[in-house]
Amino acid sequence: MPQTTEDATFRDDDWYAEELVDRHFVRCTFQRVDLTEAVSRGASFTECHFGNVAFNASRHVDSAFTRCAFRRCNLFEAEFVGCKLVGSTFAECDLRPLRVEGGDWSFVALTGADLRGVTLTDVRMRETDLTGADLTGATVTGVDFSGAQLHAARLTRADLRGSDLTALDPTAVERAGAVIDAEQAIVLAQALGFEIR
Missing domain, CATH: 2.160.20.80 (E3 ubiquitin-protein ligase SopA)
Structure with missing residues (x-):
């Protein structure tokens, strides 16, 4: 019981x-x-x-x-x-070094959190508030970021492959050296106003 x-x-x-x-x-x-x-x-x-x-x-x-x-x-x-x-x-x-595998972290407030080098894999993080969070060097793969707040987040050298980046404004984050896949590249190019032909 x-x-x-x-x-x-x-x-x-x-x-x-x-x-x-x-x-x-x-x-x-x-x-x-x-x-x-x-x-x-x-x-x-x-x-x-x-x-x-x-x-x-x-x-x-x-x-x-x-x-x-x-x-x-x-x-x-x-x-x-x-x-x-x-x-x-x-x-x-x-929060370092934190490891999250699977599960649902939707609507979680991580505003300004220091998440450098953390590992987040296959996690649902819908509408999570990551405003100003530092994800430098983090592994963030297969994460559902739909509707997430990522303004002013630091994604430098982060591995973002397989994650839903539809809510990401590439001009509003630090992104040097961040790793994405081809599908994500199309999404981000469209977010910047490019037409893919």
């Missing part, structure tokens, strides 16, 4: 290497909780607040963090596989 915890506050707790399997947290607050090397499988966090939480080297599989707020959290070497983070926000978080 899944265990559900509602409206609880966890402060200064040590959850180092904790295994969170089929645990459900609703409107809970986590302050200065140590989740280093923790593993979640099938867990869900709904409308939870994470403040100064250590997610270092934690691994999350098929878990959900929906409409959650992350503030000043450390996600050094954290990994999310097949996770749902729809509607969550990240502010003043250390």
